């Protein structure tokens with residue numbers, strides 16, 4: 001089984017960092033439109049902060065909630081990089097192709113497993129912010 005090279009991992013990490021930054025900018029822009037949220041915007045903690053996970057319930061803003069859900073996915077991907085499970089499908093355990101990770105650096109499943117997951121969780125996905 002072909003593992004990701006350090007160079008490929010580094011590139012994917014860059015993609016995650018860029019996405020992370022873009023999402024944070026988005027969130028700040030979104031919340032600044034609403035005075036009530038201005039304080040929260042300045043309080044957005046680092047993804048490593050445990051209070052980060054609780055943030056979305058306080059914001060009645062779908063766009064922001066979606067951004068935060070994606071930030072959480074980025075955080076999860078980083079943790080997986082740290083513990084060496086990044087790039088493995090969480091369902092079947094096979095390696096996710098590098099091409100797929102480049103398009104979707106937060107991917108936790110290979111394409112067939114993701115299809116299956118979305119089919120079997122169709123109802124749950126509807127109400128999901130992801």
Ligand SMILES: [Zn+2]
Pocket residue numbers: 089090091092093094109110111112113114
């Ligand atoms: Zn799979």
